[in-house]
Amino acid sequence: xxxxxxxxxxxxxxxxxxxxxxxxxxxxxxxxxxxxxxxxxxxxxxxxxxxxxxxxxxxxxxxxxxxxxxxxxxxxxxxxxxxxxxxxxxxxxxxxxxxxxxxxxxxxxxxxxxxxxxxxxxxxxxxxxxxxxxxxxxxxxxxxxxxxxxxxxxxxxxxxxxxxxxxxxxxxxxxxxxxxxxxxxxxxxxxxxxxxxxxxxxxxxxxxxxxxxxxxxxxxxxxxxxxxxxxxxxxxxxxxxxxxxxxxxxxxxxxxxxxxxxxxxxxxxxxxxxxx
Numbered sequence: 204x205x206x207x208x209x210x211x212x213x214x215x216x217x218x219x220x221x222x223x224x225x226x227x228x229x230x231x232x233x234x235x236x237x238x239x240x241x242x243x244x245x246x247x248x249x250x251x252x253x254x255x256x257x258x259x260x261x262x263x264x265x266x267x268x269x270x271x272x273x274x275x276x277x278x279x280x281x282x283x284x285x286x287x288x289x290x291x292x293x294x295x296x297x298x299x300x301x302x303x304x305x306x307x308x309x310x311x312x313x314x315x316x317x318x319x320x321x322x323x324x325x326x327x328x329x330x331x332x333x334x335x336x337x338x339x340x341x342x343x344x345x346x347x348x349x350x351x352x353x354x355x356x357x358x359x360x361x362x363x364x365x366x367x368x369x370x371x372x373x374x375x376x377x378x379x380x381x382x383x384x385x386x387x388x389x390x391x392x393x394x395x396x397x398x399x400x401x402x403x404x405x406x407x408x409x410x411x412x413x414x415x416x417x418x419x420x421x422x423x424x425x426x427x428x429x430x431x432x433x434x435x436x437x438x439x440x441x442x443x444x445x446x447x448x449x450x451x452x453x454x455x456x457x458x459x460x461x462x463x464x465x466x467x468x469x470x471x472x473x474x475x476x477x478x479x
Contacts, residue, residue: 206240206476207422210267210409210435213246214391215428215463216445217257222334224256231469234478236261243267243412245405247391247431249361250275250313252342269310270389270399270431271408272361284411285361286403287311292385293360296398297350303376305368308339309349311358315342318349328367339366363398370394389431397431406434424475426460426468427452443471 209232211217217232218224236242244257245267253266258277265283266275274284288296293311300307306321322345325336346352353360368376373394380388380398387399405427413423421440425432428448436442436455444456445467453459458475461467473479 204424204441204475205422206424206441207418208241208243208413208416208424209235209472210243210245210405210423210425210439211257211468212405212427212429212432212435213244213248213254213257215447216426216432217244217463217468218254219463222254222338224254224260225466225469227466228469229256229260231466231472231479232260235472235476238478240476240478241265241416241418243409245271245409245425245427245432245435247362247364247397249310249315249342252338265412267405267408267412268313269361270397270403271405271434272310272399272403273313274408274412275313283415284408286400286407287359287361288385288400290357290359292400293358294350294354296360296363296383296386297353299379300363300365300376301350303368303372305365305372305376306339307349308343308364308366309353309358310361310363311353312361314344315364316349316352317343317345319345319347324367331367335366361399362403365396365398368394368396389429389433391429391431404434405432406436406438409435409438424472426471428463441475443468443475 247270306324309316423439424441425435425439426443428445442456444453444459446462460471
């Protein structure tokens with residue numbers, strides 16, 4: 204198998220449930236990088252949330268962030284591809300969501316902004332893992348009047364994440380959002396919702412990056428576990444689903460590996476590429 208690039212989802216894939224990377228996975232990824240394979244983080248996270256552990260496994264030149272809304276050249280610290288919402292669509296979606304009693308995380312220019320009045324909603328996140336709660340508090344920039352802030356600064360949104368909501372609210376929002384043709388709707392865990400521009404996906408960004416690098420789809424291996432990884436696994440010549448992955452992801456994959464807690468990424472690279 205002539206693989207030149209491996210695209211790697213972070214949460215639920217490379218990272219364990221505690222958001223760390225196991226020594227075995229790190230060692231195998233480092234060996235893959237040493238063999239000349241390009242490693243590309245492909246995440247729903249914004250640029251600043253890519254774990255240091257991932258960046259330290261080898262020379263990581265590019266990262267796909269915000270579900271494919273942006274490709275970052277990490278060496279030059281600049282964006283080389285953007286598939287973001289227009290100003291009009293950014294304003295429309297924020298104005299639509301603000302009346303709902305949900306936390307709106309608005310990703311723009313590699314940062315995430317949350318309205319100050321939504322801070323109190325954190326206390327309603329029943330059963331929400333403390334680790335994820337800590338990530339929200341660590342990486343959000345809380346602002347007064349989120350719609351006004353975004354309009355004043357003329358920020359085009361990369362992505363919106365709604366991290367937690369009741370089932371009924373989620374179903375209502377998903378139905379209404381899917382009827383809006385300007386947006387794509389997906390999820391990366393449980394009951395969250397992730398909103399991007401209609402044409403944005405990890406698969407779209409990966410396709411653009413491969414065109415830039417002169418790498419064919421059949422020379423790409425991609426790992427993922429959730430619905431926001433679907434288009435990326437479909438694009439890759441070898442799409443690998445995690446054993447803990449969503450059923451839809453396992454259905455489109457060429458290969459299903461072990462879970463993220465069992466070093467599934469390392470196991471697949473060892474078995475399919477004979478690298479360890």
